[in-house]
Amino acid sequence: METAMDADIGAALQNTLLEAIAQRTPLRIVGGDSKSFYGRVTQGERLSVAGHRGVVSYEPTELVITARAGTPLAEIEALLAEHGQMLPFEPPHFSAGSTLGGAIASGLSGPRRPYAGGARDFVLGVTVLTGKGEILRFGGQVMKNVAGFDVSRFLAGSLGTLGILLEVSLKVLPRPESEQTLLFESSDRDAIQCMNAWAGQSLPLSGAVFDNGWLYLRLSGSTAAVHAAGGKLGGETVTDTTTFWAEVRDHRHPFFGDGVPLWRLSLPPATPPLDLPGTWLLDWGGAQRWLKTSASAEAVRETAAKAGGHAALFRGGDRQSEVFHPLSPAVAALHKRLKAEFDPQAILNPGRMYRGL
Amino acid sequence: MQTPAAHDNPPLDKPALISALRRLLPAESLLFEREDLRPYECDGLSAYRELPLAVCLPQTVEQVREVLRLCHERNVPVVARGAGTGLSGGALPLPNGVLLSLAKFMRILEIDPVNRIARVQPGVRNLAISQAAAPYGLYYAPDPSSQIACTIGGNVAENSGGVHCLKYGLTVHNVLGLKVLTIDGELLEIGGAALDAPGYDLLALMTGSEGLLGVIVEVTVKLLPKPERAQVVLAAFGDVVKAGEAVGRIIGAGIIPGGLEMMDNLAIRAAEDFIHAGYPVDAAAILLCELDGANEEVSEQILRVRQLLQEAGATEVRTARDEQERAKFWAGRKAAFPAVGRISPDYYCMDGTIPRKRLPEVLSRIAELSREYDLPVANVFHAGDGNLHPLILYDANIPGELERTEEFGGKILDLCVAVGGAITGEHGVGMEKIKQMCHQFAPPELAQFHSVKHAFDPQGLLNPGKAVPTLHRCAEFGAMHVHGGKLSHPELERF
Numbered sequence: 001m002e003t004a005m006d007a008d009i010g011a012a013l014q015n016t017l018l019e020a021i022a023q024r025t026p027l028r029i030v031g032g033d034s035k036s037f038y039g040r041v042t043q044g045e046r047l048s049v050a051g052h053r054g055v056v057s058y059e060p061t062e063l064v065i066t067a068r069a070g071t072p073l074a075e076i077e078a079l080l081a082e083h084g085q086m087l088p089f090e091p092p093h094f095s096a097g098s099t100l101g102g103a104i105a106s107g108l109s110g111p112r113r114p115y116a117g118g119a120r121d122f123v124l125g126v127t128v129l130t131g132k133g134e135i136l137r138f139g140g141q142v143m144k145n146v147a148g149f150d151v152s153r154f155l156a157g158s159l160g161t162l163g164i165l166l167e168v169s170l171k172v173l174p175r176p177e178s179e180q181t182l183l184f185e186s187s188d189r190d191a192i193q194c195m196n197a198w199a200g201q202s203l204p205l206s207g208a209v210f211d212n213g214w215l216y217l218r219l220s221g222s223t224a225a226v227h228a229a230g231g232k233l234g235g236e237t238v239t240d241t242t243t244f245w246a247e248v249r250d251h252r253h254p255f256f257g258d259g260v261p262l263w264r265l266s267l268p269p270a271t272p273p274l275d276l277p278g279t280w281l282l283d284w285g286g287a288q289r290w291l292k293t294s295a296s297a298e299a300v301r302e303t304a305a306k307a308g309g310h311a312a313l314f315r316g317g318d319r320q321s322e323v324f325h326p327l328s329p330a331v332a333a334l335h336k337r338l339k340a341e342f343d344p345q346a347i348l349n350p351g352r353m354y355r356g357l
Numbered sequence: 358m359q360t361p362a363a364h365d366n367p368p369l370d371k372p373a374l375i376s377a378l379r380r381l382l383p384a385e386s387l388l389f390e391r392e393d394l395r396p397y398e399c400d401g402l403s404a405y406r407e408l409p410l411a412v413c414l415p416q417t418v419e420q421v422r423e424v425l426r427l428c429h430e431r432n433v434p435v436v437a438r439g440a441g442t443g444l445s446g447g448a449l450p451l452p453n454g455v456l457l458s459l460a461k462f463m464r465i466l467e468i469d470p471v472n473r474i475a476r477v478q479p480g481v482r483n484l485a486i487s488q489a490a491a492p493y494g495l496y497y498a499p500d501p502s503s504q505i506a507c508t509i510g511g512n513v514a515e516n517s518g519g520v521h522c523l524k525y526g527l528t529v530h531n532v533l534g535l536k537v538l539t540i541d542g543e544l545l546e547i548g549g550a551a552l553d554a555p556g557y558d559l560l561a562l563m564t565g566s567e568g569l570l571g572v573i574v575e576v577t578v579k580l581l582p583k584p585e586r587a588q589v590v591l592a593a594f595g596d597v598v599k600a601g602e603a604v605g606r607i608i609g610a611g612i613i614p615g616g617l618e619m620m621d622n623l624a625i626r627a628a629e630d631f632i633h634a635g636y637p638v639d640a641a642a643i644l645l646c647e648l649d650g651a652n653e654e655v656s657e658q659i660l661r662v663r664q665l666l667q668e669a670g671a672t673e674v675r676t677a678r679d680e681q682e683r684a685k686f687w688a689g690r691k692a693a694f695p696a697v698g699r700i701s702p703d704y705y706c707m708d709g710t711i712p713r714k715r716l717p718e719v720l721s722r723i724a725e726l727s728r729e730y731d732l733p734v735a736n737v738f739h740a741g742d743g744n745l746h747p748l749i750l751y752d753a754n755i756p757g758e759l760e761r762t763e764e765f766g767g768k769i770l771d772l773c774v775a776v777g778g779a780i781t782g783e784h785g786v787g788m789e790k791i792k793q794m795c796h797q798f799a800p801p802e803l804a805q806f807h808s809v810k811h812a813f814d815p816q817g818l819l820n821p822g823k824a825v826p827t828l829h830r831c832a833e834f835g836a837m838h839v840h841g842g843k844l845s846h847p848e849l850e851r852f
Contacts, residue, residue: 061605062712062743084611113552120558121530134801142710143742144527144782146516146565147790147797148825149809153529153561157553174611196471200495202585204651224653268550270471287552309551325555330543334812335556341808353556 003075006054008068010127010135010166016047017164018133026347029160031070032097035106039159039352041319049101049164056167057141060085064124064141066169069101076100080172088116088173092249101165107157110249111207111218114199114269114284120156122171128155128163131343141169160349161357162342176206176220178227181244182235184215188273188280191215195285196270203229208285209248211255218245248283251315255281255290261317263291263300267309274303290314301325324353369453371410374433378411378455381423386461388412397456400441400448401503404705404759405788409436409450416461418538418574425572426542428455434818435540437568439480439511442503444706445787447515447567447823457572459510465489466575473580474533474550479510479573483517486578495580498525501783502691510573516565518783520616520690523741524649525581527783529564534577537563537570540814549577562809567785568820570813584649587615589683590662592671593640597621597736600642601716603669604740607646610665612658615649616687617741621720624693624735624748631696634689635682637673644671644740645686693737694748701733701750705762709773710782713743722772723747730765732758744782745773771796786824794824795831803828 020027026044030036033050053070060083067076073093080086090110091103104126109118125139128151139145139152155162186194191210198217199205204225207218217235219226230237238244247253256262265274269287273280278293293300297313304311310325317323327335332354339346339357351357375389388394389411398406410433415421428435434454441448450456462478465485469475470493475486483504487496500519501507507517513535516528525531534548547563548554563570594600600619607614620628621642629636636643644666648658659676666674677683689696697704711719720736727734727749737746747769751762770780770793780786780793794803806825810817826834 059712059714061609062714063608064712107553107558117526117530118553120561121526130805134805136802136805137799138802140777140779142712142778142782144518144522144710144739144744145779146527146783146785147779147781147794148786148802148806149570150516150529150561150565151805151809154558156561157558162557173613177611196473200470200473200493200582202494202582202651204654221651222654222657224657225651228651228653266551266553268469268472268474269552284552308549310555312555327556328546330539330545331547331556331559334539334545334559337812338557338809341805341812 002054007051008054009052010129013047013049013052013164013166014129014133014135017129020045020347021131021133021345024345024347026350029164029349031099031102032072032095034093034095034098035102037315038106040323040355042349042352044347044350047164050097050099052166055079062141063143063172064169065172066141066167067100068167069099069165071100073098073100073103081175084175085172086175087122087170089113089119089122090249091119092251094250100168104156104168105158105160105165111209111245111283114287115205116173120153123152123156123168124171125169126152126155126165127167128165130163131345131348135166139169143171159353161339161353163348178221178223179206179241180219180226180230181238181241182217182219182230182233183238184217184235185213186210186215188282191282192270192272192286198233199269199285203233207245210282211253216244248281253281255279258292259316260292261313262315263293263311264314265289265291265300265304265309265311267304267307271307271309274307276300276303297321322354327354369431369433374431375411377427378413378424381427382413382415382420386414386416386420388414397438397441397450397458400438400443400446402444402446402787402789404753405446405449407450407452409452409454409456412456412458414458414461421457421572421574422538422542422544424455424457425538425540428818429541429816432816432818434821435572436820437514437572439508439514440482440506442507443511443515443787444708444784445781445789447785447787447820449788449823451821459508459572462510462574468493469550470495472550474577475580476575476577477509479576480508483507483509483512490580494583496583497578498531498581499528502694509576509578513564513573513576514566514568515785516783518739518744520618520739522739523617524613524615529561531579532560532564532576533579535560535563535573536575538572538574540571540816540818545571565785567787567824569810569824570819572819584615586652586655587647587649587683588655588659589645589647589677589686590659590666591636591675591677591686592644592646592666593637593673594642594644594670595640595672597642597720598717599670600644601713601740603644603666603671604713606665606669607662608741610661612648612662614646614741616645616647618645618690619643619738619740620690620693621736623733624697624737627696627700627735628689628693631699632685632689632692634685636689640672645690690737697735697748697750702752702754705749705751705766707747707749707766707769708744708781708784709770709778710742710744711773711776711778713740715776715778719745719772719776723769726765726768730761732762732765739782742782743778767793788823791823791826791830792834794826795834800828800831803831
């Protein structure tokens with residue numbers, strides 16, 4: 001489990017932070033630096049957590065792994081795979097160096113998310129270095145823990161604006177015995193209907209993507225169950241089951257490659273096709289939709305909000321302005337108060353999520 | 358200037374408050390006579406009782422907002438309450454505060470079978486959601502034992518669990534959206550029908566916040582398709598350690614059961630006497646292992662689990678023959694608490710969690726403590742997720758016995774913390790485990806909890822004194838808990 005590169009540099013990180021607090025130097029927190037495109041442009045001295053790495057404990061029969069934030073996701077996933085387990089939320093690897101800390105701080109999840117849960121759902125506990133310079137522990141290594149506010153899950157997806165994650169404990173699950181991908185030719189409208197109708201039935205779904213006239217459906221579970229569901233649903237069987245899903249997860253799929261500003265819309269899954277110009281890739285059974293468009297930010301946000309969802313400028317475009325969906329005044333004010341309670345000097349990734357946060 | 362915590366304030370002018378509330382609420386929505394307040398003096402943890410100044414039973418969100426604004430203005434503490442089934446005293450009233458019952462918010466606002474969500478008012482009962490979703494082949498997964506009575510608002514406040522948590526998660530994993538009123542009457546809309554929301558994960562913070570951060574006025578939950586088939590296997594063991602090992606074997610084999618429950622001999626006997634579930638009363642422990650999902654998968658897993666249980670040394674392995682027998686097996690487990698209530702004048706239910714592998718040592722230590730305190734214990738265990746419910750049997754009419762029970766219970770929770778677990782898995786801290794919070798968390802973590810509370814409720818008016826102890830209280834308690842000659846919080850002043 002231990003590797004030569006394992007190191008606990010928590011104390012050094014704390015010292016650097018304390019100095020930054022004293023000097024009021026803003027910090028830009030970096031793990032594998034694979035998501036520097038994500039969020040708003042933030043000014044600050046680079047603070048790398050990548051050296052704080054290594055699996056601290058792993059108990060396959062307890063379904064729990066604890067690792068330092070700088071541990072590469074690939075290393076964690078390889079270890080889990082040796083024991084027939086996995087990270088069920090399929091965190092994207094935007095580069096080979098993607099780390100655990102970055103995965104949790106960004107809170108992003110792959111195609112399995114609607115069926116298994118997202119990054120925050122699998123967080124059991126964290127050790128965090130807050131903007132006050134304190135190392136705090138929340139949650140733990142047990143499945144159930146309702147003592148105190150759920151700060152560990154709250155920190156998932158906070159983009160390093162509240163604290164620097166040092167260690168994360170995650171619930172893990174067994175890898176499915178069998179996986180199969182089915183392919184159906186379809187319109188977007190029909191695909192949305194099918195994906196949602198199937199999600200309402202007892203089927204071993206683990207992915208549903210619509211791209212360019214084709215609906216891809218992934219089934220996972222026992223061989224017998226996958227086989228039975230495949231027989232029930234029909235469609236064509238795709239032989240290479242892993243490449244497509246990994247490419248969609250990591251944005252290596254050709255849809256993502258062309259440098260056009262990319263929007264992420266998070267919507268009620270059965271929302272019919274939206275009236276916005278551009279090209280779409282639908283993931284999460286329709287609940288997460290990728291859009292490359294020339295439409296204005298206002299138009300995209302308004303359309304998403306009308307449908308009961310929200311939109312973020314995920315990659316490219318103007319990253320000095322707001323990239324995430326605007327918050328209501330009451331919620332925005334609460335965000336500022338929470339930020340002040342975790343990072344009173346506003347030195348952690350300032351402005352990465354929203355201006356002034 | 359530092360203002361004292363609201364609950365330490367001197368009692369305020371009750372008649373003035375009542376007349377102000379009268380202007381906001383219809384007569385039937387306001388109780389203030391002693392005999393009318395009595396039904397609200399406690400929640401499911403009846404050892405703690407207190408009468409509030411008044412009980413408000415608003416019927417509209419606007420009324421809730423007005424009550425909160427008034428209390429905010431007059432610095433009156435507010436305790437929100439659902440069905441009052443909570444087991445940690447979270448809804449215990451404050452003598453100088455308003456008890457805000459959400460019981461009249463009983464409407465299911467929307468079942469959207471296509472998006473697989475339900476939008477409901479906070480006073481809707483947990484089971485009522487699944488019943489309303491049943492015609493669409495859907496259900497709401499978290500199923501606390503009290504599900505016929507407990508409300509979804511209370512479930513969110515406590516982050517309630519149930520017997521299916523290992524596979525389907527706690528409340529926090531099944532809630533998509535909330536509408537929350539803050540103490541100053543501001544409406545926060547958090548999340549909705551999408552799988553995530555922009556900004557910080559306020560849903561995670563609100564879920565399990567025990568009424569300290571806001572008052573929940575609407576909840577959107579996820580609905581799941583009913584599994585095609587569910588089947589339960591019952592296994593008997595000659596000793597509890599073997600039963601514990603069997604759990605590890607099942608999970609180690611890559612099987613995640615829908616439910617995986619353990620009961621010890623005393624719990625088995627009590628449940629069998631009460632429900633006649635067909636449990637083997639001579640067994641030291643039984644395991645109930647439910648497998649659910651696609652028909653073929655369940656068939657395969659049943660065979661595998663039976664084999665694993667036998668390898669683990671089960672003295673008997675029985676698969677429920679039909680749906681009726683399956684329901685019976687579960688009825689015994691779900692009625693375990695009231696069953697124990699039949700064999701003892703009183704019982705005290707603990708809710709610690711532990712890493713599963715530590716079960717043998719924890720159970721043997723509990724048995725030792727049981728002898729030491731001369732109080733019997735029945736153990737019911739959500740074995741899959743390490744959530745232990747020791748039920749301490751006592752008689753409140755015997756002077757000193759409740760105090761002894763509480764002390765014994767406290768030691769069990771300290772033990773859970775010592776082996777790497779938590780003082781509460783699903784019942785919440787409330788009033789009951791406030792002391793143990795000082796053992797679970799160090800002062801800086803507790804201070805951060807107060808910081809979070811401060812961001813929502815700077816005056817500390819929502820459910821003050823519950824869930825998160827002040828550092829001063831920990832210092833006071835600390836004097837009573839001396840470990841290895843060391844005080845728990847040497848950095849704090851003593852008084």
